[in-house]
Amino acid sequence: xxxxxxxxxxxxxxHDDSHxxxxxxxxxxxxxxxxxxxxDILLENNLLxxxxxxxxxxxxxxxxxxxxxxGSGKTSLLERTLTDLKAELNFxxxxxxxxxxxxxxxIHATGTKVTQINTGKGxxxxxxxxxxxxxxxxxSNDSILFIENVGNLVCPAMxxxxxxxxAVVISVTEGEDKPLKYxxxxxxxxxxxxxxxDLLPYVKFxxxxxxxxxxxxxxxxxxxxxxxxxxxxxxxxxxxxKSKVLTIA
Ligand SMILES: Nc1nc2c(ncn2[C@@H]2O[C@H](COP(=O)(O)OP(=O)(O)O)[C@@H](O)[C@H]2O)c(=O)[nH]1
Ligand SMILES: [Mg+2]
Numbered sequence: 001x002x003x004x005x006x007x008x009x010x011x012x013x014x015h016d017d018s019h020x021x022x023x024x025x026x027x028x029x030x031x032x033x034x035x036x037x038x039x040d041i042l043l044e045n046n047l048l049x050x051x052x053x054x055x056x057x058x059x060x061x062x063x064x065x066x067x068x069x070x071g072s073g074k075t076s077l078l079e080r081t082l083t084d085l086k087a088e089l090n091f092x093x094x095x096x097x098x099x100x101x102x103x104x105x106x107i108h109a110t111g112t113k114v115t116q117i118n119t120g121k122g123x124x125x126x127x128x129x130x131x132x133x134x135x136x137x138x139x140s141n142d143s144i145l146f147i148e149n150v151g152n153l154v155c156p157a158m159x160x161x162x163x164x165x166x167a168v169v170i171s172v173t174e175g176e177d178k179p180l181k182y183x184x185x186x187x188x189x190x191x192x193x194x195x196x197x198d199l200l201p202y203v204k205f206x207x208x209x210x211x212x213x214x215x216x217x218x219x220x221x222x223x224x225x226x227x228x229x230x231x232x233x234x235x236x237x238x239x240x241x242k243s244k245v246l247t248i249a
Contacts, residue, residue, distance in 0.1 A: 042159075048128050052130055054162075056164065062143075062165070064164070064165045064166070064244075065156075066078070066146060066147065066149060067166060067168050068171075069152065069153050069174060070151030070152070072169045073171055073195040073228050075103045075148060076228040077169065077228050079106055079109075079110055080231070081238070082111075082112045084234070085241070086111060090140050091144050092140070092143060093146045093147075093148065094115050094116075094133045095115070095116045095148050096119060096124075096125040096129070097116070097151075098120060099118055101118075115136065117133055123152050123155045125149050125159065126159045126161070127159065127162055130147060130162065144245065147163060149161075153181075153185045154182060156185070157185040157188050165190045165244060166191070167189060167190070167192070169192075170193070170210070171196040172197060172205040173196060173205070176206045177210075178213075179192075179213040180213045190220075191221070192221050197226060197233060198232065
């Protein structure tokens with residue numbers, strides 16, 4: 001279980017086996033109780049995610065969960081995408097952050113319908129939060145809903161929001177070994193976007209290694225390299241997006 005928020009996996013390993021300690025919370029509560037609580041949380045989340053999924057399918061809404069560490073460029077990707085494609089496609093956005101409406105303001109400036117969720121101390125969005133947001137949004141049929149998750153490569157991996165696609169964004173300033181360090185996120189995603197390729201001349205980032213590592217944890221993962229700043233590779237992302245719209249139409 002995640003020591004910070006209580007939403008993580010049930011077991012953890014210490015690299016150093018000689019470091020033999022027991023967490024106070026495990027001793028106090030007993031391991032079985034902790035596992036039961038976690039199963040309850042995820043079961044309830046999964047049921048609500050199914051409800052969201054049914055709603056999206058009924059209205060032919062393509063829901064895409066955008067996940068990444070903070071600052072990889074999720075909002076930048078959305079700003080550019082919404083600006084470039086708003087004449088062709090119908091978009092709405094849910095923004096997730098612990099605090100502020102900064103990202104919602106950025107999306108609003110593109111003329112797109114947006115709802116901000118502030119999770120407070122929470123480190124991920126869950127299906128219940130998305131359900132509430134969607135209930136107030138009057139989403140159009142045949143549209144695309146982007147859900148920008150809280151910046152975190154760990155906890156959001158476990159919480160199904162009812163999305164059809166999960167796109168994980170990494171930027172070239174983060175190091176190419178992120179897929180190996182945070183495999184759950186890459187394993188549960190359908191698309192990996194490698195962003196900020198305009199910075200490749202200035203940082204030590206091996207794109208081929210990053211792709212190799214990502215495919216090691218998820219051989220079916222699609223990968224697109226792009227730069228939100230220069231625009232290089234954005235067409236590949238737009239083609240991917242449009243192919244998914246066609247799939248659900
Ligand atoms: N050089 C460069 N900077 C970028 C790119 N995309 C985003 N950024 C910058 O990265 C920072 C974080 O971007 P943001 O979209 O807020 O990231 P988020 O936290 O994932 O939503 C901002 O300063 C952006 O201007 C890119 O493709 N290239
Ligand atoms: Mg953002």
